[in-house]
Amino acid sequence: MLKPEILDPQGQAVQRALPRLGFEGIGDVRQGKRFELEVEGPVDEAALARIHEMAETFLANTVIEDFTVKVEEQSK
Amino acid sequence: MLKPEILDPQGQAVQRALPRLGFEGIGDVRQGKRFELEVEGPVDEAALARIHEMAETFLANTVIEDFTVKVEEQSK
Incomplete structure (x- = not known):
């Protein structure tokens, strides 16, 4: 996994897409x-x-x- | 992970590279x-x-x- 201090644009894209798709309550997503x-x-x-x-x-x-x-x- | 019946070229590339790098004894590598x-x-x-x-x-x-x-x- 990317270190916590490294920006993860893929994970962020997933996280931003989730509410749009009806999935609430996910505080953070990291992809690895x-x-x-x-x-x-x-x-x-x-x-x-x-x-x-x-x-x-x-x-x-x-x-x-x-x-x-x-x-x-x-x-x- | 890719299903077992799906070809995994990335995993295969890693597996082929390992002996060259001095790592023996790995029978299969799958990347996901x-x-x-x-x-x-x-x-x-x-x-x-x-x-x-x-x-x-x-x-x-x-x-x-x-x-x-x-x-x-x-x-x-």
Whole structure:
């Protein structure tokens, strides 16, 4: 996600459109990206550390974006 | 996220780039969008139903995208 201090014109456009479409009560909208990575092998601490490094150096632009890494069981 | 049967060229490009950058062991990458909505007032069932409708009719393109709605406590 864009850092809180970075302007998010896409999110703002969505927020402004909502009341027009009949959706009230949304104070703020921020738009961001998500990546789903399918990990081969066990998701242990070493794998997580690697994925964290991957996110930091490659997937996110840490000058303007924050990121979090979450582990989910494979669906299906 | 794009539905599993929909081609995701962005995700594929990321996946192909990872080994070149020294990151092995990622079987698949899918890229998608996320929206953070700040809800005014209680996030009760009525609010969640509204947000679900909002996602379905406006935020996601349900022809090619799946979506999930998750509730998180406000950070900070």
